[in-house]
Amino acid sequence: MSKQTIIELRGIAKHYMMGSEGFYALDGIDLDIYLNDYMAVVGSSGSGKSTLMNLLGCLDLPTAGEYKLKGTDVATLDETSLAGIRNREIGFIFQNFNLLPRATALQNVMQPLIYRGIALVERKQRAQDALAMVGLQDRMTHVPNQLSGGQRQRVAIARALVTEPAILLADEPTGNLDSSTTIEIMALFDQLHRDGQTLIVVTHEQEIAERCHRVITLKDGHLMSDQVNNVSVKQSSSEVSAHV
Amino acid sequence: MSNLKFKVMEGTRSAAHSIFAHGFRSFLTTLGIIIGVASVIAVVSVVQGFSANITQQFDGMGTNVINVESYTPRKERLQGVRAKLTYDDYLEIKYRVPGVSNVTPTVRMWGSNAVITYRGQSSSSMIVGTASTYQKLNTVYPERGRFFNLSDDKSRRRVAVLGPSIMSKLDIKGDPIGQHVAVSGEWFKVIGIAEKRGKLFGFDQDDFILLPFSTTRALLGGAEEPDITISLQIDEPSQLEQVKQHIKNLLRRNHKLSKGADDDFEIATADQMLDTFDAIIGSTTLVLGGIVGISLLVGGIGIMNIMLVSVTERTREIGIQKALGATRFDILLQFLIEAVFLCLLGGLIGLILGFGAGSLISNLTGLPSATVPVWAIVLSFGFSAGIGLIFGIIPAAKAANLDPIDALRYE
Ligand SMILES: Nc1ncnc2c1ncn2[C@@H]1O[C@H](COP(=O)(O)OP(=O)(O)OP(=O)(O)O)[C@@H](O)[C@H]1O
Numbered sequence: 001m002s003k004q005t006i007i008e009l010r011g012i013a014k015h016y017m018m019g020s021e022g023f024y025a026l027d028g029i030d031l032d033i034y035l036n037d038y039m040a041v042v043g044s045s046g047s048g049k050s051t052l053m054n055l056l057g058c059l060d061l062p063t064a065g066e067y068k069l070k071g072t073d074v075a076t077l078d079e080t081s082l083a084g085i086r087n088r089e090i091g092f093i094f095q096n097f098n099l100l101p102r103a104t105a106l107q108n109v110m111q112p113l114i115y116r117g118i119a120l121v122e123r124k125q126r127a128q129d130a131l132a133m134v135g136l137q138d139r140m141t142h143v144p145n146q147l148s149g150g151q152r153q154r155v156a157i158a159r160a161l162v163t164e165p166a167i168l169l170a171d172e173p174t175g176n177l178d179s180s181t182t183i184e185i186m187a188l189f190d191q192l193h194r195d196g197q198t199l200i201v202v203t204h205e206q207e208i209a210e211r212c213h214r215v216i217t218l219k220d221g222h223l224m225s226d227q228v229n230n231v232s233v234k235q236s237s238s239e240v241s242a243h244v
Numbered sequence: 245m246s247n248l249k250f251k252v253m254e255g256t257r258s259a260a261h262s263i264f265a266h267g268f269r270s271f272l273t274t275l276g277i278i279i280g281v282a283s284v285i286a287v288v289s290v291v292q293g294f295s296a297n298i299t300q301q302f303d304g305m306g307t308n309v310i311n312v313e314s315y316t317p318r319k320e321r322l323q324g325v326r327a328k329l330t331y332d333d334y335l336e337i338k339y340r341v342p343g344v345s346n347v348t349p350t351v352r353m354w355g356s357n358a359v360i361t362y363r364g365q366s367s368s369s370m371i372v373g374t375a376s377t378y379q380k381l382n383t384v385y386p387e388r389g390r391f392f393n394l395s396d397d398k399s400r401r402r403v404a405v406l407g408p409s410i411m412s413k414l415d416i417k418g419d420p421i422g423q424h425v426a427v428s429g430e431w432f433k434v435i436g437i438a439e440k441r442g443k444l445f446g447f448d449q450d451d452f453i454l455l456p457f458s459t460t461r462a463l464l465g466g467a468e469e470p471d472i473t474i475s476l477q478i479d480e481p482s483q484l485e486q487v488k489q490h491i492k493n494l495l496r497r498n499h500k501l502s503k504g505a506d507d508d509f510e511i512a513t514a515d516q517m518l519d520t521f522d523a524i525i526g527s528t529t530l531v532l533g534g535i536v537g538i539s540l541l542v543g544g545i546g547i548m549n550i551m552l553v554s555v556t557e558r559t560r561e562i563g564i565q566k567a568l569g570a571t572r573f574d575i576l577l578q579f580l581i582e583a584v585f586l587c588l589l590g591g592l593i594g595l596i597l598g599f600g601a602g603s604l605i606s607n608l609t610g611l612p613s614a615t616v617p618v619w620a621i622v623l624s625f626g627f628s629a630g631i632g633l634i635f636g637i638i639p640a641a642k643a644a645n646l647d648p649i650d651a652l653r654y655e
């Protein structure tokens with residue numbers, strides 16, 4: 001099976017100046033991410049996981065190294081093009097959901113489609129479909145503080161998916177959720193993976209990492225290991241229907 | 245282009261959303277604009293209504309009419325000297341100045357010796373003693389009855405033309421023509437009622453009684469000659485300057501003024517009065533414009549201040565929007581539109597309040613009804629939008645230039 005590369009990282013570093021001292025949050029990361037990868041990023045706190053995700057999501061730029069997304073060197077892009085990449089290629093899911101607080105679930109999911117110039121009617125339709133996919137068709141008009149944590153994260157997932165991004169980046173997506181909600185969310189991710197989505201998930205939880213097909217470990221900004229999981233993924237379609 | 249239109253549409257939608265989500269705050273934010281626009285509209289509407297009314301009145305007066313009045317220069321006034329135009333002056337002008345007609349002497353009385361009584365009711369009204377030519381000069385027509393004529397004046401008949409307000413003030417019932425009213429204790433027969441003219445500056449223009457000039461002089465007694473106003477009409481408008489010079493020379497000689505002395509009288513044409521009036525309106529508008537400009541500036545700074553606070557407050561939201569793919573331009577446009585929208589809303593509220601206030605002022609003071617000219621509406625909206633643009637650009641740029649990752653991390 002030939003694997004199609006989506007992301008190539010070569011010698012990626014992120015250097016921060018803290019006062020007079022410099023500090024490498026990431027140092028010499030070489031990494032390839034392939035189509036339909038289901039990859040976990042693990043490592044102790046402060047090891048650089050979020051820093052890596054932010055670079056992958058084009059929210060931040062590396063201080064050194066080369067990042068190619070679908071063959072394009074990100075360093076050559078201007079602000080507007082980067083915004084375009086964030087909009088079309090990346091779906092970002094945050095630990096703290098990052099929903100727009102005054103907007104309803106539907107409006108939140110519609111938001112990225114605005115930046116793509118999609119007209120209201122189609123926007124609404126696509127957002128409704130995305131919300132239905134995460135099982136929230138009856139919560140469309142709720143604002144975030146009228147939703148549970150799990151529901152909020154599912155709105156965020158719908159928002160990330162509505163643009164049909166090339167990769168889904170999730171930085172500790174279940175970090176603020178209880179264990180049963182975590183299982184729901186992970187079941188959703190498994191489903192997305194089966195549907196062909198490329199996913200990268202930062203996690204502290206062993207169980208979650210075990211569900212992924214590939215696990216990379218960071219330590220002090222270095223890539224320590226890159227393993228393929230042999231553990232066969234538990235069939236989770238039953239869980240999806242049970243919990244959603 | 246259609247892309248920009250789409251972005252403006254979306255920006256407007258989002259601006260409306262965020263403005264109405266913070267309704268009360270938005271209102272307070274735009275208060276400066278509201279007050280600025282409201283005051284300009286109130287003043288403009290009153291001044292415009294007033295000036296339309298004045299112009300109309302002057303039009304009726306005829307532009308070839310000259311008024312001559314006594315004028316005491318400041319120096320003399322301090323010495324207690326009062327200038328005066330006399331009946332002699334009137335006769336001089338009437339018989340010696342060529343090219344004029346309807347030369348009319350007018351003497352006015354008001355205050356405590358100007359009391360009119362009728363069956364126990366009394367009223368302090370302006371008493372105007374004038375000649376029969378007054379009618380032609382001022383194009384006034386009696387609503388009922390007749391104006392007095394030459395023979396009324398010559399034979400000092402005790403006849404009176406009443407301003408319409410007197411009727412209600414004295415509670416005259418039935419046909420007033422032929423009834424008698426007492427002026428300073430003397431009986432006068434009512435021969436006519438003048439046309440209604442309404443109020444000006446809250447001053448009732450219909451509260452007067454017209455008496456023949458000679459009768460009034462007799463009424464005033466011979467002790468001291470009254471100061472009169474002499475009005476006249478110029479037959480040939482092109483002769484205006486010559487006529488004025490002629491009158492001037494005549495009066496100076498009559499008053500025995502030495503060469504260096506100032507005139508103790510003033511010669512004014514209706515046109516001149518209109519010009520003066522226009523100049524007053526103009527400079528008032530200018531001064532008001534300045535004040536309003538400053539208040540709008542202050543309002544604009546208020547908008548900028550709140551917008552800056554709002555950008556800081558919404559830093560995370562901006563971060564989220566950027567993470568979802570909003571460009572700098574998207575964010576810039578969003579906040580600019582919000583500022584302009586806010587200002588336009590303030591302008592609209594100000595317009596409504598200002599017009600309401602203007603109408604209220606007109607009603608309470610008896611000024612002519614307020615009118616808001618289109619230019620004032622366009623100007624206030626244009627100004628509001630401009631203020632929004634100018635004072636919105638800094639907060640909008642601040643929002644647009646936020647770094648996505650910093651904005652997302654903002655607590
Ligand atoms: N803006 C910054 N300025 C300076 N140092 C930073 C900045 N952002 C991150 N760091 C540092 O970079 C290192 C990596 O941070 P990062 O957030 O990537 O860790 P993480 O692996 O995601 O940890 P956690 O599991 O706790 O989320 C940390 O030591 C952090 O202090």
Ligand SMILES: [Mg+2]
Nearest residue numbers: 049050051171
């Ligand atoms: Mg982290």
